[in-house]
Amino acid sequence: MTIGIRDTIAxxxxxxxxxxxxxxxxxxxxxxxxxxxxxxxxxxxxxxxGPTRVESIVELLLERYDVDRETCETQTLAxxxxxxxxxxxxxxxxxxx
Numbered sequence: 470m471t472i473g474i475r476d477t478i479a480x481x482x483x484x485x486x487x488x489x490x491x492x493x494x495x496x497x498x499x500x501x502x503x504x505x506x507x508x509x510x511x512x513x514x515x516x517x518x519g520p521t522r523v524e525s526i527v528e529l530l531l532e533r534y535d536v537d538r539e540t541c542e543t544q545t546l547a548x549x550x551x552x553x554x555x556x557x558x559x560x561x562x563x564x565x566x
Contacts, residue, residue, distance in 0.1 A: 472549045477561045
């Protein structure tokens, strides 16, 4: 399952996170596994504040970084797919919002 540009996502509840300098560390409570993000990936993670439209994350990144829309969308969706596979985020449907 992949995330689309029009999807709404949210962080999963069963994790902890902390900003450590230039990176953010996340830990899945059920597995004890750690993950980290920095740079633009950290900006994406920070932008997921409650239910968040993927489109709004892309718009934020386009304002913040010198990148074309196609590259931004492609790389953002790839990271979000990875976060989804690691169960750090979830895709929301209309009944969950």
